[in-house]
Amino acid sequence: MGDDEMKPAPFEYFAARSAAEAAEALAAANGDGKIIAGGQSLMPMINVRLVKPTILIDINRIAGLDRIEKHGERLGIGATVRHRMTATDALVHRHIPILHDAMHHVAHLTVRNRGTFCGSVCHADPAAEMPMMTLLLNGMVTALSIRGERRIAASEFFVGSLMTALEQDEFVTSIEIDTLPPETGWGFEEFSRRHGDFALASVATTLRIIDGVARDVRFGMMGVGETPLRLPDIETLIEGQTISETLLQDVTEALKELLHPNTDIHASADYRRHLAGALARRALRDAWARATLRKDGANA
Amino acid sequence: MPEKKITLSVSVNGVVHTATVEPRMLLSDFLRHELGLTGTHVGCEHGVCGACTVLLDGRSARSCLTLAVQADGVEIETVEGQGSIDRLGRIQEAFRQHHALQCGFCTPGFIMAITDMLRHHPLESDDQIREALSGNICRCTGYEHIVNAVRELAKERGPLT
Numbered sequence: 001m002g003d004d005e006m007k008p009a010p011f012e013y014f015a016a017r018s019a020a021e022a023a024e025a026l027a028a029a030n031g032d033g034k035i036i037a038g039g040q041s042l043m044p045m046i047n048v049r050l051v052k053p054t055i056l057i058d059i060n061r062i063a064g065l066d067r068i069e070k071h072g073e074r075l076g077i078g079a080t081v082r083h084r085m086t087a088t089d090a091l092v093h094r095h096i097p098i099l100h101d102a103m104h105h106v107a108h109l110t111v112r113n114r115g116t117f118c119g120s121v122c123h124a125d126p127a128a129e130m131p132m133m134t135l136l137l138n139g140m141v142t143a144l145s146i147r148g149e150r151r152i153a154a155s156e157f158f159v160g161s162l163m164t165a166l167e168q169d170e171f172v173t174s175i176e177i178d179t180l181p182p183e184t185g186w187g188f189e190e191f192s193r194r195h196g197d198f199a200l201a202s203v204a205t206t207l208r209i210i211d212g213v214a215r216d217v218r219f220g221m222m223g224v225g226e227t228p229l230r231l232p233d234i235e236t237l238i239e240g241q242t243i244s245e246t247l248l249q250d251v252t253e254a255l256k257e258l259l260h261p262n263t264d265i266h267a268s269a270d271y272r273r274h275l276a277g278a279l280a281r282r283a284l285r286d287a288w289a290r291a292t293l294r295k296d297g298a299n300a
Numbered sequence: 301m302p303e304k305k306i307t308l309s310v311s312v313n314g315v316v317h318t319a320t321v322e323p324r325m326l327l328s329d330f331l332r333h334e335l336g337l338t339g340t341h342v343g344c345e346h347g348v349c350g351a352c353t354v355l356l357d358g359r360s361a362r363s364c365l366t367l368a369v370q371a372d373g374v375e376i377e378t379v380e381g382q383g384s385i386d387r388l389g390r391i392q393e394a395f396r397q398h399h400a401l402q403c404g405f406c407t408p409g410f411i412m413a414i415t416d417m418l419r420h421h422p423l424e425s426d427d428q429i430r431e432a433l434s435g436n437i438c439r440c441t442g443y444e445h446i447v448n449a450v451r452e453l454a455k456e457r458g459p460l461t
Binding site for chain 2: 007013036048058060108113
């Protein structure tokens with residue numbers, strides 16, 4: 001094939017054998033290097049030359065990055081853990097059932113075979129599931145550079161659409177997220193044009209029932225802003241309450257005030273605000289029902 | 301910019317090939333232009349249509365989102381490994397029987413994705429079959445006959461053990 005027939009612009013390729021090697025190569029690239037793991041977001045951008053790295057640093061062959069491990073109450077997900085692994089992992093299923101549910105909405109079978117949890121978080125699409133789940137589960141991102149390791153809280157990590165707090169010489173080696181107490185109820189609702197496509201809007205919420213009211217409420221959304229969102233105002237509204245139709249109506253009204261989604265070819269801002277309320281009501285009802293079952297000791 | 305070419309060795313449908321390529325060469329182009337295996341089709345070239353689906357170490361992948369150099373040491377399966385005009389593979393035969401193709405452009409991608417599905421996925425209901433097929437786009441059939449073919453293949457296979 002001739003030069004002008006190739007889709008990507010030219011680059012060099014380096015298959016790193018260790019995280020330290022990858023960090024060195026990334027630093028040497030001086031801002032023009034890109035890390036590749038699953039490549040399901042990066043390669044499309046390279047193919048249409050939106051991204052033109054001088055060197056592609058492949059971390060797929062680094063041993064030990066492909067693990068999901070439990071450390072106390074937290075789960076660590078390595079940089080080359082594929083969506084398929086997260087979707088079928090027993091620890092995830094048992095300790096973070098909402099993440100197991102969310103995985104059903106991630107892309108398509110063939111993409112899940114290659115795409116990675118950490119890669120999706122680094123790509124930081126505001127309508128992708130894993131960034132929102134990382135935020136909901138109080139994620140802590142571990143970034144490596146030749147300057148050393150840095151830990152970045154999810155709340156600081158997503159700074160804009162497709163933009164993160166990573167410095168140009170840093171890459172993610174793992175992400176740690178909360179496991180949830182067994183009596184936690186959850187709701188995950190998403191609306192997209194086709195199954196597996198990016199969300200027009202999505203809600204993820206968890207809560208426990210203690211003394212008859214909702215506690216430890218977490219409420220996250222995506223597709224309705226420049227980044228995935230945690231909505232502390234909504235969490236406060238629900239905390240200490242029972243989920244009633246009145247409360248759900250209050251949540252719907254509050255969301256209308258809080259959210260400022262974009263209008264694009266897929267949906268108008270008004271439609272997204274409407275979806276937010278509808279999905280929130282469904283997700284909260286599910287979370288309450290599951291928390292009720294689990295509190296009573298049934299295996300929900 | 302002169303790129304450093306890289307030598308790789310891959311097994312495609314059991315045949316080992318060694319070649320030296322530019323790092324930016326996509327696996328889809330490598331299969332078609334370097335190895336002459338034009339059964340793998342190239343549609344959107346950015347991971348949306350699924351026409352270029354092949355198996356890498358037994359799992360389906362979009363070959364347009366994979367660099368040839370990343371496949372070094374990998375076992376690749378393409379539609380050429382499924383059968384021939386004279387002797388269709390089982391999935392190809394099911395497609396023929398159910399009229400699951402019209403123009404045929406997307407078919408190699410479907411065949412390879414279905415190979416992965418039949419090996420690894422329960423496919424117990426039409427919903428599961430449709431969800432599993434959702435990464436491949438067909439503009440002719442309306443999918444109905446493809447679902448019919450997969451339903452028959454899944455039934456024939458039986459439950460996953």
